[in-house]
Amino acid sequence: MRIAILSDIHANEEALRATLLAIEAEAVDRILCLGDIVGYNTNPAECAALLRRAGALCVAGNHDRAATGQIGTEGFGLTAARAIAWTRRRLDGDLRDFLAGLPLKLGIDGRIVAVHGALHPDLGCELVRLDNDERRLLSFEALAAHPSGARICAYGHTHRAELHEYRDGQIRRLSGDEIALRHDAYYLLNPGTVGEPRIGDPRASFVVLDLADHRVSFRRVAYDRSVAVGKTRKAGLAPPLIFLPEPVRAALKRSLRAFRLHGAAREALRRLRP
Template sequence: MIAVISDIHANLEALEAVLAEIRRERIGTIVCLGDIVGYNADPSECIRRLRNAEALCIAGNHDRAVTGQITTEGFNPLAARAVDWTRDRLTPDELNWLAALPLKTVIDDRLVAVHGALHPDMGCELVRLNTDEKRLLSFQALAAHPSGVRICAFGHTHRIGVYEMRDGAVTAHEDRTVRLRDDSFYLVNPGTVGQPRTSDRRPSYLVLDPDAGTIGLRHVRYDASKALTKTRKAGLAPRFSRLPEPIRTPLRRVYKAIVG
């Protein structure tokens, strides 16, 4: 089996909870779709956990911004500040490790892993597959991929998604377990480990079971207060993170509308 995780964003507590569940399920291969760092306050520790777990990692846009491979143009102010903060706190070895991560790779002849999209060749880590038109372009790239694999795992949107293309028609699945067809192509997004942007604040990941021919969705519970306290102490949390939830939620929507 293969566990697919994404968008950890330096949230150590969430990552540890997810890795513990993956160990409990005795899953041998872990694939991380990038954005290991950014936003939260434990970048070194998250890198260390992934390296110790021998996870197969892809570079995300935050990872590449921290290493200076791309600029923070287009990042919201909070994200750009976290990039600068993170860069100053990583060791040269950690920066080199991030910089060496590929943008795309094929895993066990089962799936191709990317952060943002399978298209285009350049800047793919910045593309969000958040529209039917963009997903169709990546489906076309998947169908033409020289590896012949039929599954592309992507992250970046922080939203769970399993999309199937069969005979030119695309279906979005909402079931927790999706049975794979031999004549279909799939775009799958595990959601986010450490930076939720939906009403469900739990970390999530996907499990590809080739023997059963299924993709399954998992959610994990953890105490987010410790991570938030560290992030707030580092000056990386929005001011409204201190407020009670009935006030914080509408303010979060306003903040997101302003900074993206």
Template sequence: MLYGIIADVHGNLEALSAVQAFLAARGVERLLCLGDIVGYNADSDACVRLLARPPVLAVAGNHDLIAIGRLGAERCGAKAAFALRHTRDALSAESKRALAMLPKRRVIEGDIVLVHGGVVDPCQYMVSPVHIEENALLLGEREPTGRVCFFGHTHVQALYEVEAGVATARPTGERVPLGRGRRCFFINPGSVDAARRSEKLADLAVFDSWRQEISFYRVPYDHERAERRACEGGYRMTWLDTRLGAARGALDRLRPRWR
């Protein structure tokens, strides 16, 4: 099976449309989404309609869980938390129901595992071999047949190989062979949404489960339109929002002294 692997769409329909066109041109048979469908951009409802139902197989990301009230925004930065408050208010009831149905983890073909952040914590950033080694142990406990674990959340393309409990970062690129055997792999396709990156390209990966090959890609999209619509929709903090947020934070820090 030829799978398209995406993560961290964050309501960016312009980027998602470019990725879908890229995958369709390459004959990808099934799309897998690693969560954070919503938040930060103007088209969360549209992205939920495209990604949170079959034939797409998706898992819930932390932004999806925050948007439906199952997680708080305490671990988010100020800009993400601001956008998520707006996302929660703007999401349709139908979208919230669809997001509520998403699992935090999926297993397909018996050995392919989908998560958003860590194996048990969707908010965990796996950014080092130590993190991967810790999660490889959790993977063995929770999903003992798992051999290829796809994760997102960091917005950075990455490939780690784990053998005998030791994780090693491997270069990303096109048609990288994984091979079979007792090794396992942790793979991040990067983020579809590039609003918070200097280089405005949408990330994705394609996994050939028969050949056991992974390919990483980055494709252009209309970032200016996506950003303009996010600003017009109220998903970006203005100067006044920033100042008010700082004032509220200062008051919160002082409040215990007044008791």
């Protein structure tokens, strides 16, 4: 069975359309979406409709649950909370029911467990960021004890495409676009983000997991990001930096980085003083 796994669409219709088109060419048997269908961008209803039309199996992300009021926006950044308030005002009954009905965890054929944030803990797992080995270990332990016998946990939320392996008590980050999986290891697999890139590659990202071949393929999809950014800006939802032209933003980021480095160096020198 070949499964396309995608996550963190964040109401970016252009990114999702391009991604679904790329998935069509992959001849997959199933599409699995790891949540955060809404938030940040301006096409929540369109994205939910596209996923439903594609027959995607979905779990709930923290932005989906916040949009329906199942959780609050404490802990959300200013831009994220503003987009949730905007989305709440535009949810119709159908979209609200769809989002509110999404499960937090989903198993597929005893082979994969799908979550948004982490496999642990039972309560609030959609808010946990699997961005360090301490947390990864807790989710690996939950996976090893999972009654389904699954060895792969697919998760999103960090917006970072990556694969970690757990074997002989060690966690290893695996690199490469095509990775063969072992039968005696456990895996945490993140397909990255479709619609809300943070740093580095701005393209949409997804993975194809081939359960027969025991292989993961990371894919990137180029699309015209300026359309979604333009709509987000017009709706007043863009973060302040996005209003500036790209060369100015790049220069500002460089200065900020230099300023931070300068501060870190000063702090290190201060500590060296008796």
